[in-house]
């Protein structure tokens with residue numbers, strides 16, 4: 422079980438002129454700081470898959486980077502099976518497998534060498550690494566390119582290799598930032614099937630996506646964040662119940678409820 426409670430992260434803006442027009446008008450811009458994540462909470466239990474949704478710039482990547490220890494939160498808690506890992510990034514890295522949108526592979530190494538290198542960093546034995554790569558190769562369809570250098574890999578090959586690398590150490594929780602972005606239909610299905618295999622093994626998986634069909638296919642829980650705050654965090658059936666139409670309508674309802682709430686507060690004040 423992973424629990425995220427009231428996470429917050431702000432960035433100091435050295436040159437406000439570099440902000441986009443929408444960022445300048447964003448209520449998260451306060452003085453010299455942009456409060457990317459202001460109050461994000463959610464939880465994901467054993468064998469559950471959680472879909473993290475939100476418009477561009479909502480704060481999804483910033484949140485996931487805090488979970489992965491790449492960023493230190495300003496406040497809030499990240500608990501894995503009850504242990505707070507914010508103050509102990511070494512434990513967090515052992516327990517969490519993280520696929521970021523930008524992690525590059527070493528082009529001069531083969532897929533197998535890239536994956537094995539991470540296994541070694543996690544202190545695994547060569548036998549354990551080799552066995553785990555065999556399993557991952559089958560689940561992620563890596564065998565045709567595993568022993569080729571990564572420099573000429575397609576987007577799909579790179580992504581599948583990066584996912585294998587993220588989970589080589591059998592993490593307790595898996596976090597994937599937009600794992601299917603840019604992938605073709607076949608590679609997308611392979612990645613989604615892999616997420617299902619993690620779920621079947623009882624591993625909680627949190628993944629961010631803009632694809633509601635993936636959420637419908639895989640997720641037990643949905644969290645919607647907007648402007649750095651959790652706007653919805655519940656089961657997929659509660660998410661469906663938000664609107665009578667599609668998941669798309671449910672998503673828009675989460676965002677518009679907030680606008681409606683602001684609007685009514687503003688009219689009361691006015």
Ligand SMILES: Nc1ncnc2c1ncn2[C@@H]1O[C@H](COP(=O)(O)OP(=O)(O)OP(=O)(O)O)[C@@H](O)[C@H]1O
Pocket residue numbers: 432433444455457475476477478479480481482483484
């Ligand atoms: N290092 C930083 N310095 C300043 N602002 C930042 C920094 N990192 C992120 N931000 C801002 O925080 C906001 C949230 O960004 P984030 O990448 O977390 O959004 P996202 O929900 O992942 O968006 P997308 O769906 O477009 O990937 C954005 O406005 C972004 O410009």
